[in-house]
Amino acid sequence: MRISSLTLSHAVFPIETREKIVISREKAVSFLSDLRFKMEIENALLVSTCNRTELFLATEKQERGREILEQTLRQWMRERQFVIPGDVEELILEHQDSITRLLRVSSGLESQLLGESEILGQVRSAIELSEEAQVAGTVIRKLWEKALRCGKRVRSETSIGDGALSLAYGALKVAKKIHGKVSGLHYCIIGAGDVAELVLTHLQGIEDARITILNRSQEHAEKLANVYGAAQGTLDDLAEVIVNTDVLISSTASPHPIIDADLIRKALVGRPKGLLLVDLGVPRDIDSRVKELPQVFLYNLDDLARLIEENLDSRQEAIPGAEEIVEHERQQFQIWTVNQQLDPIIRALRKSIEDASEQELELLRDEVDGELHNKLTDLVRSLLKRALHRPLKEFRAAGSQLNGSFLNRLESLFQQESVDEEDQR
Amino acid sequence: MLEIITNCVGITLTVLYGVLFSGEFRSIGAAKTSSISPWTWMVVAVHLLALIFRGIQIGACPVDSHWETLSLLALLIVTMHLLLARFSGDRCTLIFGLGLTFVLQLAGASFSLGDQVQAQSPIGSISSLHAFTAWIGVAGVTTAGVHGVLWLLLKRSIKTGQFGILFTRLSSLESLSRLIRIATGIAAGSLAITVGTSIFLGSGVEASTGPVTPISLALMGLFVILALVPRSTGTVTEWRAWCSVVGLASVIFISAWVIQFGPHSQ
Numbered sequence: 001m002r003i004s005s006l007t008l009s010h011a012v013f014p015i016e017t018r019e020k021i022v023i024s025r026e027k028a029v030s031f032l033s034d035l036r037f038k039m040e041i042e043n044a045l046l047v048s049t050c051n052r053t054e055l056f057l058a059t060e061k062q063e064r065g066r067e068i069l070e071q072t073l074r075q076w077m078r079e080r081q082f083v084i085p086g087d088v089e090e091l092i093l094e095h096q097d098s099i100t101r102l103l104r105v106s107s108g109l110e111s112q113l114l115g116e117s118e119i120l121g122q123v124r125s126a127i128e129l130s131e132e133a134q135v136a137g138t139v140i141r142k143l144w145e146k147a148l149r150c151g152k153r154v155r156s157e158t159s160i161g162d163g164a165l166s167l168a169y170g171a172l173k174v175a176k177k178i179h180g181k182v183s184g185l186h187y188c189i190i191g192a193g194d195v196a197e198l199v200l201t202h203l204q205g206i207e208d209a210r211i212t213i214l215n216r217s218q219e220h221a222e223k224l225a226n227v228y229g230a231a232q233g234t235l236d237d238l239a240e241v242i243v244n245t246d247v248l249i250s251s252t253a254s255p256h257p258i259i260d261a262d263l264i265r266k267a268l269v270g271r272p273k274g275l276l277l278v279d280l281g282v283p284r285d286i287d288s289r290v291k292e293l294p295q296v297f298l299y300n301l302d303d304l305a306r307l308i309e310e311n312l313d314s315r316q317e318a319i320p321g322a323e324e325i326v327e328h329e330r331q332q333f334q335i336w337t338v339n340q341q342l343d344p345i346i347r348a349l350r351k352s353i354e355d356a357s358e359q360e361l362e363l364l365r366d367e368v369d370g371e372l373h374n375k376l377t378d379l380v381r382s383l384l385k386r387a388l389h390r391p392l393k394e395f396r397a398a399g400s401q402l403n404g405s406f407l408n409r410l411e412s413l414f415q416q417e418s419v420d421e422e423d424q425r
Numbered sequence: 426m427l428e429i430i431t432n433c434v435g436i437t438l439t440v441l442y443g444v445l446f447s448g449e450f451r452s453i454g455a456a457k458t459s460s461i462s463p464w465t466w467m468v469v470a471v472h473l474l475a476l477i478f479r480g481i482q483i484g485a486c487p488v489d490s491h492w493e494t495l496s497l498l499a500l501l502i503v504t505m506h507l508l509l510a511r512f513s514g515d516r517c518t519l520i521f522g523l524g525l526t527f528v529l530q531l532a533g534a535s536f537s538l539g540d541q542v543q544a545q546s547p548i549g550s551i552s553s554l555h556a557f558t559a560w561i562g563v564a565g566v567t568t569a570g571v572h573g574v575l576w577l578l579l580k581r582s583i584k585t586g587q588f589g590i591l592f593t594r595l596s597s598l599e600s601l602s603r604l605i606r607i608a609t610g611i612a613a614g615s616l617a618i619t620v621g622t623s624i625f626l627g628s629g630v631e632a633s634t635g636p637v638t639p640i641s642l643a644l645m646g647l648f649v650i651l652a653l654v655p656r657s658t659g660t661v662t663e664w665r666a667w668c669s670v671v672g673l674a675s676v677i678f679i680s681a682w683v684i685q686f687g688p689h690s691q
Contacts, residue, residue, distance in 0.1 A: 306586065306588065
């Protein structure tokens with residue numbers, strides 16, 4: 001099996017394009033199901049977050065995977081009306097690079113905020129989409145497991161996740177630049193998803209922070225409000241709440257902006273203080289024209305990432321260590337994929353030799369007594385085990401250097417030998 | 426002999442302010458506390474003593490020469506910045522005060538003590554009070570202006586997402602807003618006393634035909650209004666910051682005029 005991947009990330013695309021590319025959960029399942037039933041793909045993983053949309057496929061032949069990914073990208077470009085800066089081929093990676101890519105993504109090495117931890121959760125939940133669409137095959141599941149393991153190891157064994165470095169941290173830094181403090185401010189959180197919860201955990205330690213959670217579904221908002229001791233409401237309360245808000249952080253999955261310039265303009269009437277709006281949604285939740293209002297400071301994901309980059313020094317130092325772990329895990333996955341191919345061959349080889357020895361022992365059964373025959377059987381088995389141990393070990397070790405057609409030939413050869421011997425009998 | 430000593434003190438003070446400025450510049454990033462080096466206080470104390478000595482010597486507020494005038498203004502500006510830093514707990518703008526002081530000292534040192542301003546020394550206690558408060562007012566307007574410029578630059582930096590040295594160095598819009606208001610209040614009070622003493626002095630003001638008096642009166646009116654308007658980080662402070670910048674521009678004009686023609690040209 002060969003892995004191929006399509007990478008559309010913040011490294012190439014600005015937020016204006018990424019918000020066109022991002023795929024909702026429902027659409028992701030439908031897309032993966034199409035791969036399953038229209039293209040007969042059994043191994044696929046789609047990681048679609050605010051900063052990236054990455055599709056991984058495992059196919060028998062590399063060309064097949066590349067062809068499907070090219071086709072998919074062209075379809076997305078047509079449907080979502082975006083263009084790519086270079087060639088389509090540049091965004092498609094082949095086997096080794098694809099494996100490394102997913103491992104690096106889950107480790108936070110490819111994140112906009114180096115070492116951020118949210119991506120690991122996003123990769124973890126990506127398999128649910130594959131399962132729902134019945135494309136969580138053995139190979140992609142193994143790669144996913146390796147990615148999670150790699151992400152965990154990188155965070156626990158290196159300092160890449162150390163220090164306050166998150167979007168919420170960036171937002172609070174800007175809030176402090178405007179209001180001179182973060183305590184005693186009124187925070188309004190729009191949305192009740194994972195990102196909102198992460199922001200709330202950052203706000204929790206702030207002294208005298210008044211927090212209001214607004215969400216489309218009151219049930220989710222209520223749950224979070226109970227956990228974090230916040231007030232809650234629905235999006236209908238937004239106009240009222242925003243009047244007294246100092247910092248508004250929005251992270252909904254809404255496909256259209258939910259906050260426009262008129263709403264903010266009305267909220268600012270008679271207001272002496274500045275208002276910080278932080279838009280963590282992709283597609284964006286806040287109309288960018290809001291930025292033109294004099295008292296408003298609007299920040300989106302890209303702005304915060306630029307701000308936080310200055311705190312990256314300590315994390316940058318952890319990159320070599322993290323890359324070593326990624327390389328180790330990549331090799332482990334490589335060994336696993338080779339073993340996947342070698343196992344049937346080794347089984348066939350063992351079986352053909354064991355069958356031959358059983359036949360020879362069977363011929364001796366009438367010539368020696370039962371006890372001696374049993375001893376001879378044990379002796380032959382023990383000899384076979386010892387004789388095969390080292391060559392098979394070497395064979396496994398050299399497996400990654402053997403090409404696919406040679407392995408296929410070996411497998412069919414031993415299977416054929418077994419069949420021939422059975423025919424002779 | 427006295428002239429030589431005074432010139433030496435002037436040059437020494439210029440060098441010391443240069444050293445303090447570069448020290449403050451080097452501490453960028455570390456200057457998060459309000460603690461001010463004792464060396465800074467010591468230099469300011471020496472500066473104050475030098476001017477008091479000079480005042481005693483001439484028997485009036487020491488604004489008799491270009492050197493004295495610029496040196497007094499430099500002392501008032503640095504003192505105002507130090508007091509703001511001390512009492513607000515925000516040292517982020519001290520570097521700008523030290524920088525301005527250094528420039529004024531440097532400009533003053535280029536004049537000899539003998540370079541007289543084209544006016545009589547303000548002999549008498551009321552005249553001295555008038556001259557002294559006028560320069561406190563000028564220092565207040567300058568300080569407010571400097572903070573106004575910084576507030577506008579920081580706001581622009583935050584709004585456009587430019588995370589350069591101003592974003593890193595300056596504390597916050599809220600803090601700068603507070604500092605502008607304090608400086609505005611000091612400027613308004615000083616200018617009010619200046620205008621009051623000039624009314625008391627009567628003839629001096631009537632005799633002046635230059636722009637100093639009308640500009641000072643306009644500035645006093647403007648700064649009294651600014652001092653009374655409540656503080657905020659919103660549009661009110663934006664107006665206050667812009668007005669402070671206008672005040673700073675006026676101060677630069679008045680300073681240039683006074684150096685050229687004296688405080689009240691006939």
